[in-house]
Amino acid sequence: MIDRIRLYRTDCTDPYRNLAVEEILMETVQPGECILYLWQNQNTVVIGRNQNPWKECRTSLLEEEGGHLARRLSGGGAVFHDLGNLNFTFLVNEEEYDLDRQLRVIEAACGELGLSVERSGRNDVLADGRKFSGNAFYHSKGKAYHHGTLLVDVDGEKLARYLSPSKAKLQAKGVESVRSRVVNLVELVPGLTCERMAQAMENAFAAVYALPLERADGSRLNPETVERLRERNGSREWLYGPRLPLSFECEERFDWGSIQLQLQVESGVVTGAKVYSDAMDWELAPALERLLTGSEFSLRALCLRIRAGLAEHAADLCDMLTRQEI
Numbered sequence: 001m002i003d004r005i006r007l008y009r010t011d012c013t014d015p016y017r018n019l020a021v022e023e024i025l026m027e028t029v030q031p032g033e034c035i036l037y038l039w040q041n042q043n044t045v046v047i048g049r050n051q052n053p054w055k056e057c058r059t060s061l062l063e064e065e066g067g068h069l070a071r072r073l074s075g076g077g078a079v080f081h082d083l084g085n086l087n088f089t090f091l092v093n094e095e096e097y098d099l100d101r102q103l104r105v106i107e108a109a110c111g112e113l114g115l116s117v118e119r120s121g122r123n124d125v126l127a128d129g130r131k132f133s134g135n136a137f138y139h140s141k142g143k144a145y146h147h148g149t150l151l152v153d154v155d156g157e158k159l160a161r162y163l164s165p166s167k168a169k170l171q172a173k174g175v176e177s178v179r180s181r182v183v184n185l186v187e188l189v190p191g192l193t194c195e196r197m198a199q200a201m202e203n204a205f206a207a208v209y210a211l212p213l214e215r216a217d218g219s220r221l222n223p224e225t226v227e228r229l230r231e232r233n234g235s236r237e238w239l240y241g242p243r244l245p246l247s248f249e250c251e252e253r254f255d256w257g258s259i260q261l262q263l264q265v266e267s268g269v270v271t272g273a274k275v276y277s278d279a280m281d282w283e284l285a286p287a288l289e290r291l292l293t294g295s296e297f298s299l300r301a302l303c304l305r306i307r308a309g310l311a312e313h314a315a316d317l318c319d320m321l322t323r324q325e326i
Helices: 015-028 059-064 098-112 156-162 166-174 194-209 223-234 238-239 284-292 299-309 314-322
Strands: 004-009 033-039 043-046 067-073 079-080 085-093 117-120 124-129 129-141 144-150 213-215 247-256 259-267 269-277
Touching: 004 194, 015 033, 015 067, 015 085, 015 144, 015 223, 033 194, 043 085, 059 067, 059 156, 067 223, 067 238, 079 085, 079 156, 085 098, 085 194, 098 117, 098 129, 098 144, 098 194, 144 156, 144 194, 223 238, 247 314, 259 284, 259 314, 269 284, 284 299, 299 314
Parallel strands: 004 033, 004 213, 043 067
Antiparallel strands: 033 085, 043 079, 085 144, 117 124, 124 129, 129 144, 247 259, 259 269
């Protein structure tokens, strides 16, 4: 039972440090405590844990223009952050995780601003029928977080130029561009700022949990740990990972997310596998990589391993492989 709520805000705009702080807050959150972390990144594309950066982002253009590519721990899709976007994270012990209650904080904050919003699909919140908040989720060692974006006054031109979603994803959603799917809340609430949005989130957090709001001072943030995680978050290995020679590649989109499968095959055996996905289940991609590595490269052998090792999505994945006519 949550009996203590704490707010942690930072004016740092370094995505690698901010993601490090988020990870430490999750590891150190106490039983009965819920932390709301409010933060902003400057000119950053953040991709999900298992996404292929080259498929989701114009990485060269982003780097040329002084932007940052970042990879988070959670699943889900790519998002663009600038100082017109406010990020939030709810951090709790896993048994006290309550997505409905956490989303009600966002709804109550928007209500304070005079906005009527609705939840949509697996992880979006809409205003005026358009997305302003995408959400993603992560759990590890009995801890959990739910984080997302609040588009207040984001540079839509940069968002459209840096993000390059696949045609399959756009067709599945019935839209023509990234920009047509989202809305800045300033369009609906003229004069709205991220500071005003943050204040509304603070007020709603206290109201929904019906508890006094305490302010965290960052004393749990060991500087050496922050720096170690920051260096990892900004490393090329973390951001891009080893890209395998493409002996075999296929991809498809399902209602639970997209999958891109890359296999290196030697002497009829899968010697390496890389799976990229925006599925909300962040464990799916690494599990599939483990299952396929070492398999005989045949439809029968690959599907046998998938069906034996995955409780969910095995039928869809095997159907995808069948269509490749291996």
